[in-house]
Amino acid sequence: MPEPRESRAGQPPTLRDVAERAEVSAMTASRVLRNDPRVLPATRDRVRAAAAALGYRPNEVARSLRLGRGTGLVGLVVTNLANPFYSRLALGVDSVVAADGLKTVIGNTGQDLDGERDLVADLVARRVDGIIAVPAGSDHRHLAAAADGGVPVVLASRPPEGFDADCVLVDDFGGAREATARLLSRGHRRIGFLGSPPAVHTGTERLRGYTAAHADAGLPADASLVRQGQTEPAAAEHAATQLLALPDPPTALFCSNNRNTIGAFRAIRATGTDTALAGFDDFELADALGLPLTLVDYDSDELGRTAGRLLVERIRERRGEDERQTEGVAAYRRVVMPTGLVEYGS
């Protein structure tokens, strides 16, 4: 003998609570609240009043389950949110997807490859509508699995390995080549390289650009001046200090990302040499360091926004698929962001 459903305090009101209060069926209440026009205006008002009185908000969890679509969430997989590159990416992504009513779930992996696998699996289990990832390693099977499972995946700043997906890249090779060429054109012949671990795609592409610039100029690139593996400024500073302490030290350094550039800057300042400095990624206060500085610049906000747009398109496509015929996936897209050089300093 079920009691007449009392809206228990503490528990959020359900559709049925609203329906009972308005003395209609749950279905009618549902229609009103989703603005289905096929309801008598008088009834509509009663339901609306009841919902307002109860402070009713539809349970999105139940809604997701029933509708079978996703949850309106987008997963964002990055290695280190404290790095301004990633936080700007996150902001760019969020600004675009939010316009489609989607929210962003962040997954910060901190370089942990296994963690990234679990994270992606968990996002899929949570039925996110899509995933934007900057994978830490070059093994992308976990992302491939997600994509196979029907979850749209967009990669940012790295191309997919071993599967197909949309991606937004930066012209890593071209930018690095151009910056290195500029150092060479200024007469530098021994140029050190500081970069991320070899497994990171951008790092190796940027190293390729550095090497290519040397080849373009008909000059050798001295492998003993290449230091890869630094992820944080402290490590980069250490590596740079080592390079500057060589018997025949480099007269210039090229760094593959902002973490390494900052570390190298500190090393140069500390040793008091007048080593020239160039690097990939612009960063706040780069103009204020009192040192000449050549940076490879690109629109990092736009990178995030583009990733967001690519994902939103795929999500829309998937939503439509139910109604239309399954017409195969549109070709995967690869957007490459151009780079430019900026000069800072005295």
Place this chain on the structure above:
Amino acid sequence: MPEPRESRAGQPPTLRDVAERAEVSAMTASRVLRNDPRVLPATRDRVRAAAAALGYRPNEVARSLRLGRGTGLVGLVVTNLANPFYSRLALGVDSVVAADGLKTVIGNTGQDLDGERDLVADLVARRVDGIIAVPAGSDHRHLAAAADGGVPVVLASRPPEGFDADCVLVDDFGGAREATARLLSRGHRRIGFLGSPPAVHTGTERLRGYTAAHADAGLPADASLVRQGQTEPAAAEHAATQLLALPDPPTALFCSNNRNTIGAFRAIRATGTDTALAGFDDFELADALGLPLTLVDYDSDELGRTAGRLLVERIRERRGEDERQTEGVAAYRRVVMPTGLVEYGS
């Protein structure tokens, strides 16, 4: 005449798919997958094999709905993720809640007060397990509503207004007073103030500290040297430039946050004066600006982690509540992070 459920390609496998493949009931499969011991080892293995073969992952949406608890998501409400203060906060929060299997949903409001209201309501509708917020304004009714609705709320860097909740604060008043006092002790008598809009709690507290330091020293604080309302470095630079252009300009500036400090730095450098500079918040490269700089420092990562911990405790408390008696909420906690001064520069 229902077909024997074929695991349709593209659609993720369900518990029933696993059960059929293992030739058991859905219930048994469910038990196995949740490590319920009351299953025959042989059956257990069959189910596990079937799940592995199908790549089964439980649908977390359905799980949430059934269990009636939250979704394992934590909402994080901030105004600007591009500001390193907020991205560090996000990282600190995420690192703590992730240890409890929770994921962080970011909501970036960009100072939009209405947007913040909607965002919070949406997070509640999505059944997040809790919310950590740095509200943009001083009207906290939307947060109060969430808290009333049974969603634990923790405020970071601002105290709750008009309702009760846990919060983590920085010693805004004390830090600002100390920094201003230091400027005064160096003989500065005209100290400008640059800060966020008056509605921002931290800004007004820090202004109070600035004023108190003057009072402590028995000196007047000249209201005409106070500029509030700057949110970004460009605006701060503009305001600082105005101050420095006064007939009787300040000989020192105190800034209520890193955005204003950076703007003030640019203004000082551009005008070439030797104005002393102090500010709230440490920031990357503050040591490299070639200017003496006094900063109020605190552990901003710990701030995020503390907020995360407070929230996790509340969430655990709520989980337990079902089983135990409803024993009332533990008293709300207010953690204040201490500040210190750091000196940078030549």
Place this chain on the structure above:
DNA sequence: CTGTTAGCGCATTCAT
């Protein structure tokens, strides 16, 4: 225009 039936995927309760 409104209500009834049914089920999304899973887990709790109660059988067997």
Place this chain on the structure above:
DNA sequence: ATGAATGCGCTAACAG
């Protein structure tokens, strides 16, 4: 040790 029934909150698909 296993299974059947039931319902979380919501909404399509069909009545009426």
